[in-house]
Amino acid sequence: MGPDSSQDAQTVSQLGEFGLIDRVTAGRPQSPGTLIGPGDDAAVLAAPDGRVVAATDVLVEGVHFRFDWSTPEQVGRKAVAVNLSDIAAMGAVPTGLLVGLACSPDLPTNVADELSAGMWEEAQRVGIGIVGGDMVSATSLTISITALGDLQGREPVTRSGARPGDVVAVAGRLGWSAAGLAVLGRGFRSPVAVVGAHRVPEPPYAAGPQAAVAGATSMVDTSDGLLADLGHIAEASQVAIDVRTEQVEVPQRLIEVASALGADARHWVLTGGEDQALAATFPPGRPLPEGWRAIGVVAEGAGVTVDGGEYEGPAGWEHWR
Amino acid sequence: MGPDSSQDAQTVSQLGEFGLIDRVTAGRPQSPGTLIGPGDDAAVLAAPDGRVVAATDVLVEGVHFRFDWSTPEQVGRKAVAVNLSDIAAMGAVPTGLLVGLACSPDLPTNVADELSAGMWEEAQRVGIGIVGGDMVSATSLTISITALGDLQGREPVTRSGARPGDVVAVAGRLGWSAAGLAVLGRGFRSPVAVVGAHRVPEPPYAAGPQAAVAGATSMVDTSDGLLADLGHIAEASQVAIDVRTEQVEVPQRLIEVASALGADARHWVLTGGEDQALAATFPPGRPLPEGWRAIGVVAEGAGVTVDGGEYEGPAGWEHWR
CATH class of the missing domain: 3.30.1330.10 (PurM-like, N-terminal domain)
Incomplete structure (x- = not known):
């Protein structure tokens, strides 16, 4: 050669x-x-x-x-x-x-x-x-x-350490990749903000070690979607997790895109995969690290609920497995 | 489910x-x-x-x-x-x-x-x-x-440490996988010894750490074939390697299989890949670890030779790249 x-x-x-x-x-x-x-x-x-x-x-x-x-x-x-x-x-x-x-x-x-x-x-x-x-x-x-x-000397944060009373929090974007996928699936190439989010996720890399330093009891990345991945924590930790929708931010941009497509932006946020956000649980009563926002609570029991009930999703939505 | x-x-x-x-x-x-x-x-x-x-x-x-x-x-x-x-x-x-x-x-x-x-x-x-x-x-x-x-505290044995005067040695089988491939390629399923060697190599796992302990100056596994992989050592170490065929054992079993197929058993040993044997260089004048056998020497220069000359292989053999 x-x-x-x-x-x-x-x-x-x-x-x-x-x-x-x-x-x-x-x-x-x-x-x-x-x-x-x-x-x-x-x-x-x-x-x-x-x-x-x-x-x-x-x-x-x-x-x-x-x-x-x-x-x-x-x-x-x-x-x-x-x-x-x-x-x-x-x-x-x-x-x-x-x-x-x-x-x-x-x-x-x-x-x-x-x-x-x-x-x-x-x-x-x-x-x-x-x-x-x-x-x-x-x-x-x-x-x-x-x-x-x-691990820089820290204990690994697994899926199995969540305890009743813990705060559930997320870092990073949720629903953006699902919105982008919906747009691409309809044959559109814009808005660039959501299409770009599907093409290349922006995981909050630093938020993982920061959560560990702050004493996170469990953590997962949201590759399968928030509720599904919280389900992994609930199962591994043998706890129940309730997501409080009044705490879950639905970005205005996603609402606009969903409106244009006749879709449900909140559904994207709760179930859309591939954003590679991080979800974690923290002991109650402590300030969350920067970039983390509370979205729910851990309780005794099993499974993931939304506002205390089973998540039904918009009409026509098949339950995630 | x-x-x-x-x-x-x-x-x-x-x-x-x-x-x-x-x-x-x-x-x-x-x-x-x-x-x-x-x-x-x-x-x-x-x-x-x-x-x-x-x-x-x-x-x-x-x-x-x-x-x-x-x-x-x-x-x-x-x-x-x-x-x-x-x-x-x-x-x-x-x-x-x-x-x-x-x-x-x-x-x-x-x-x-x-x-x-x-x-x-x-x-x-x-x-x-x-x-x-x-x-x-x-x-x-x-x-x-x-x-x-x-690494258990040892320095890694790379491809780049061979020095002129070093002994070239191998551990593990050579040519068996190539023989098995030739048999399978002709539509046969036996002899099992060579067909099995192609199906599942038997790398001499322990020989790697043992070579490191014994002071091996370079090492490689023979996935591409002995001469080709010695070529990686020669190139990375900027040395010449000469393989001495009188030191290279050609198993009787391979000679029999080659004879039946009209092939060249020595060629399989020198160039056949996928046996995952190990080849290494050792400082001269030291006993080789158990399971290792000398097959050549390192000299000043570049490239791999066989008995001092370019390896031509049997008629019709295209030079390896």
Whole structure:
């Protein structure tokens, strides 16, 4: 392979696996904790805490993203964001990413470049890099990302520590991605605010460790939607959770979009997934950390209710499972 | 979902993501270092060394495995083995696995069960478990595994530390997987010894840390084939490597299989991939650790030679890239 071939290559098969890896990783900044980065059999990262937090997410073209709705750069950002959000939901800070990419040999080189640019952009938002991974041939595009993180000496915040009397709170946006998906599903490309929220979530990464410092008793990221993910906490903690709608902000922008589409903005906020907000429970009587807002309470019992009753949703809404 | 549905479900979509995850992980033994296993936003593993080793491998149906050649259980074992081998090649011991599975909703439940049984079986060979992961819908089956490991206080053995004068040595089988692939490619299913070696490699996991203890200056696993992977060491270390064929054992069994197929057993040994043997360089004049055998020497220069010359292979063999 000549020195200029990576400039000329139009598809990833022309680049070859090693050419592609080099192109995706060469010259990129790594975190100080990256002791061995890409290019060896495995990466080595500092784990100063003596423990390591690890989460894997898989995104499949046509299932989790569509290139007619999102650019490759946006897909790359989202793939990293959903993963980093899991690390934040344990109260940890991310330390590095491994990326498994299965793609067609015919994938245009510029798509691979933009995809990796998006991944690096999101990783750099939290000061980390892609430290390793694998690239293989496949008939469809599958992105599998593993994020590693460090607890900085704190106990991990699991789903199972909520106690009756705790305050339920959220950080980050809710309903925006669902609104964007509804807009895209109708064939529109605006308003950009909601469409952009679906293309690239903005998880409140710092709010996870801040919640842990503030004594959060349980935490989860809202990938499946607020009520569904609170259900995970209720189940793991063996408690009941009641969401108080008078405390749940429904942004004016979502109300406007919902009105235009004949949809229900509150429903998006309560059940829309993929915003990667954080939901947590805190002991009562303490101030919440910055960026967190109370939305309900924990009680004895089981399940998730809204204003004390089962959530029915708007007409025609099928119960989430 | 009723309590018996997981018994009755015929496909993974009938089980649902959470049912499948529960079925794959419930009741399985985890290592003592697994502080938080499956079921939360992320796993938490002990990293007693203050560093963590991490590697990702992706296997795609039809590219890396075929269910007409291997059982799901064998595929699961192989997917884990190729990954654990990367951890061993750094001189580390594995601590846990994360599994990203993209599969058709129509995947029969028993295939998923056997696949995961194989993964657990191989993981248990080194005393670890599957600590987390993700399962998503896709049109084809893609398995992405991330292995984590611990260096036990040793320096990682990279590809870049080989020095002129070092001894080149290998641990584990070479050429067996290539022989098995050749047999399967001709439509045969035996001899079982070589076909089995292709279906499930037997990486010498313990030989990696043992090499590190013995002062190995560089190490790699032979996923691409001995000469190609020694090429990675030569390039990263900026040295030349010469393999001495009089030192390279060609097992009698491979000679017999090659003879029957009109193939070249030595060629399988030198270039066959997927055996996940380990190749390393050691300072001269020291005894090699148990299970390691010398096969060549490191010199000033660049590239990999066989008996001092370029490896030509049998007639019709295209140079590896």
